[in-house]
Amino acid sequence: MGHGILLVEDEATLARNVQRYLERDGFELRIAATMRAGWRDFEEFRPDVVLLDLNLPDGSGLDLLARIRAADRQAKVIILTGHGSVQTAVEAMKSGAWDYLAKPIALGELKLLVDKALGQGRMEETLSYYRGRDARQGGLEAMLGASPAITDLKARIAGLLQAERAMAEGDAPPPVLIRGETGSGKELVARALHYDGRRAEAPFIEVNCATLPAQLVEGELFGHERGAFTDARERRIGLVEAAHGGTLFLDEIGELEPAVQAKLLKVLEDRTVRRLGAVRERRVDVRFVAATHRPLEALVKEGRFRADLYYRLSVVQLVVPPLRERAGDAAMLAAHFLALHGRRYGRPGLRLDAAALDLVARHPWPGNVRELRNAMEQAALAAGEARELGAAHVALAPAPGADLPSPGPTLRQMERDTLVQMLDRTGGNVSQAARLLGISRDTMRYRMAKHGLDAAAGLESA
């Protein structure tokens, strides 16, 4: 029997997508759109995992979290949080949530978290899951693109791997620092280094230093002995040890707390870890790969990142070019992602028409490949029965400096039209429409009120 999952989420489209995706993997899903329905379903259904949106129409998910925790300490609660509300998510973690995921939700990532929640305490299983998952999507061949910029990068990686193959067995390869804008493919580079290298059979462990709550970082990275602190009922090995023989990928390294930076430096220098509360140090053989989109040199100057750690980590630096500097790649990647999402949503054969392709080629892609992938997913969802998608299906935030509509009496009407159009496209879903427009739900409601629209009226006048 599949594990039961309760999804408390008022964004209908998102809920449906999560449901389809997880049901395909054999999970049993229930959806509740309000706090009240969520509680009722929780009592009736007794799920193993609850996916909880904090921003519900009839109250805060935090209250529901408290009730759930009081009723059942086994169920794992994963918080789904909007942009900019990471602080609230941390609050939720303090109140007993198991983990959180920021919106827009990447379904693959969500599935990984659910698997981890169900298998927590069974490190073996988690590791073999990581291996299985990664073996399918690692390697240089997963990095698509034919532009000179990406070809150069791939050649550098291949050269590095070749040099490493010539190293003596047991000689740890140098740390690598991957730089590049958000969404440009830094993680993909880290995977390629692992899965095309000598350590491919050993674990690839990934840590996002930005999303680990500060108070958990040390325990997560270095592990702890039983009784090391009040809640440490069991001994737990840390992620550094879990990566023994393989690769530890430290994403968003610029976000690491100074105290943890010092400890990490020690691991890099001595190649040993000491679990919290342990007397003994253990030797570890780990390849360190770190990534950041932040200017680390500036953080070093400001005293926020240790210079010695920076030099240790950056023996080899790889720079991932932004998508806008990869001539021709955007159109090719757009076709790739459109086909991928088309298959996932049961709409094969989707393609972009000339105007849409032109839009894709000219857009500056501040969110890089991730933005492109998400835009193609939204386009696939917005396509309806159409096979050939036009510029209107591809909802892109306007480029800075792009032609702006002339100000004047029509501006108000244009704003209204846009709101109506987005509400129409999302079947009246205010949150989804807000997301397409790149504004918050509150701003969306405010603007709708300004134009005397409600979701239903928006649909009528469209």
Ligand SMILES: Nc1ncnc2c1ncn2[C@@H]1O[C@H](COP(=O)(O)OP(=O)(O)OP(=O)(O)O)[C@@H](O)[C@H]1O
């Ligand atoms: N060259 C590429 N070919 C195919 N897919 C790509 C490519 N580059 C990136 N992607 C995809 O784009 C998404 C974002 O990439 P990735 O997570 O590696 O970016 P990142 O630079 O690590 O982002 P962040 O800085 O936000 O952590 C992923 O789904 C990844 O598989």
